[in-house]
Amino acid sequence: MRTAVVTIAAHRDTHLRLQLRSLERSTSVPNAHVVVAIGDPAVADVVSAEGSTAAVLWIEHDRGPLPLARARNAGAAAALAAGAELLIFLDVDCIAGPAMIRRYADVARRQCHRSALLCGPVTYLPPPGPGGYDLDHVHEARRPHSARPAPPAGTVVPGADYDLFWSLSFAVTADTWNRIGGFCTDYTGYGGEDTDFAYTAAAAGVGLRWVGGADAFHQYHPVSDPPVEHLRDILVNSRLFERRWGRWPMQGWLRAFEDRGLITYDPAQGYRLRSTDSGHEYEGRAL
Known part of the structure; x- marks a missing residue:
């Protein structure tokens, strides 16, 4: 083979x-x-x-x-x-x-x-x-x-x-x-x-x-837990996954982001990015 x-x-x-x-x-x-x-x-x-x-x-x-x-x-x-x-x-x-x-x-x-x-x-x-x-x-x-x-x-x-x-x-x-x-x-x-x-x-x-x-x-390399440097990518890809399969992936990270006040969850619209400086919601990439 x-x-x-x-x-x-x-x-x-x-x-x-x-x-x-x-x-x-x-x-x-x-x-x-x-x-x-x-x-x-x-x-x-x-x-x-x-x-x-x-x-x-x-x-x-x-x-x-x-x-x-x-x-x-x-x-x-x-x-x-x-x-x-x-x-x-x-x-x-x-x-x-x-x-x-x-x-x-x-x-x-x-x-x-x-x-x-x-x-x-x-x-x-x-x-x-x-x-x-x-x-x-x-x-x-x-x-x-x-x-x-x-x-x-x-x-x-x-x-x-x-x-x-x-x-x-x-x-x-x-x-x-x-x-x-x-x-x-x-x-x-x-x-x-x-x-x-x-x-x-x-x-x-x-x-x-x-x-x-x-x-x-x-091999070791420094990482964040949760990986906040990849927040936007994870949100975009999570939304795509939910549309394809009807469920949210990476839920541990999504919950950790939510606990930190970085994202919010709305039953009608799913997870959305939240501004960390002003506290208001705004549109992320394709969210």
């Missing part, structure tokens, strides 16, 4: 560099790696400096919300054109565990899992020391995210909660990707497009599997 890793990247030079190195150390090296550069010319420089054979695909972007869904679709199209039979999507912040590629491929070969979304455990790493992360020992920090299944290595657990799907690390066969139809490109910026992808998969009868041993390790 020909495997291809798809990574979308923008202004994450150090994280991309370590991901490239981790894939070189993999017990099963992917047949191809497509790195989609979203308006960031430094991506090609990093790939070249590492001596990587990854193909860099350029996506024009100047300002505004990042076109994450469009970039993933473009990367998948390039990988399929190169003959990929299994697409492995790996967030640029993630280091591939040594067995990740092999585990995804082994499970995808099995008839009972071939037509499912395959999701591996992800560990959020603490900040690195002065010397950065040591790829020889990063697996020792394995503590998979507690909100998602993390089966023992060598096992596969069927899932039914598609809200738990995330795009940090997952794999899908070419046939199943085409069956789902890719990510909805109406989403731009942060949040919602991966849950929409999972719901689209569920509507198409595509199963969900949690793959033990297909570990990835998310």
Whole structure:
């Protein structure tokens, strides 16, 4: 089974560099790696400096919300054109565990899992020391995210909660990707497009599997909780999701924004942005 890793990247030079190195150390090296550069010319420089054979695909972007869904679709199209039979999507912040590629491929070969979304455990790493992360020992920090299944290595657990799907690390066969139809490109910026992808998969009868041993390790970077810097994107994408699926996604973040007085909820109009300085409501982007 020909495997291809798809990574979308923008202004994450150090994280991309370590991901490239981790894939070189993999017990099963992917047949191809497509790195989609979203308006960031430094991506090609990093790939070249590492001596990587990854193909860099350029996506024009100047300002505004990042076109994450469009970039993933473009990367998948390039990988399929190169003959990929299994697409492995790996967030640029993630280091591939040594067995990740092999585990995804082994499970995808099995008839009972071939037509499912395959999701591996992800560990959020603490900040690195002065010397950065040591790829020889990063697996020792394995503590998979507690909100998602993390089966023992060598096992596969069927899932039914598609809200738990995330795009940090997952794999899908070419046939199943085409069956789902890719990510909805109406989403731009942060949040919602991966849950929409999972719901689209569920509507198409595509199963969900949690793959033990297909570990990835998310490199540390500062974040806000809730992510107030992405407030507008989350509101816009949440409204789009509600229109498509009849429910609000990312409810934990929406409630946290509401608790902080950043947004309000109206049963007739949904969530709306509230000015933090004057206290009056105003129209956000497409809200």
